[in-house]
Amino acid sequence: MEQIQENKNYVLDLKDRLNEVIKGLNEEEAKRLKEEGFINECFFKPDGTLTDNYKVTLKEKKKYFYIDFGTSGAFMVSKEDFNIFNIKGYGTPNLNKCYASVFLINIELLHKLRWDYRR
Numbered sequence: 001m002e003q004i005q006e007n008k009n010y011v012l013d014l015k016d017r018l019n020e021v022i023k024g025l026n027e028e029e030a031k032r033l034k035e036e037g038f039i040n041e042c043f044f045k046p047d048g049t050l051t052d053n054y055k056v057t058l059k060e061k062k063k064y065f066y067i068d069f070g071t072s073g074a075f076m077v078s079k080e081d082f083n084i085f086n087i088k089g090y091g092t093p094n095l096n097k098c099y100a101s102v103f104l105i106n107i108e109l110l111h112k113l114r115w116d117y118r119r
Contacts, residue, residue, distance in 0.1 A: 014082060017102050018058055018065055024107035025056040025114075029069070032111070064093065074114050077102050084110065 030050055033043050043054055059066040067075040073090040084105055086097035099105060099113065
C-alpha cells in the first residue's frame with residue numbers, strides 16, 4: 001500500500017514539474033515571438049497571452065506526457081523514468097534522442113532544441 005502511495009506522489013511531483021516546464025516554455029515562446037516582431041493578434045490575445053496556435057500545452061497519455069507547441073508535437077516525457085525525448089512522429093518517441101530528466105532540464109535550452117532542426 002505504501003508503494004502505491006509513493007508512486008502517486010511521484011506522479012504528482014512530475015505533474016507539478018511539467019506544469020513549471022510548460023509555463024517556462026510559454027514564456028520563452030512569447031519572448032521569441034516578440035523578439036522576431038510577431039506581436040499582432042494572430043500571436044497574442046488582448047490580455048498578452050499566446051493564442052492557441054502558439055501556446056505550449058501538455059497532454060497526458062498512457063505511457064507518456066506529450067509537450068505540444070500549438071498544434072505540433074515536439075517532445076514526449078516518459079512516465080516511467082521521467083526523461084524527455086524528441087519525437088519521430090506524433091505519438092512516437094525517438095528513444096535515441098533523450099535530452100534529460102524533466103527534473104534536471106534547463107527550460108531555455110529545451111526551447112532552443114525545439115527550433116534546432118538538426119536535433
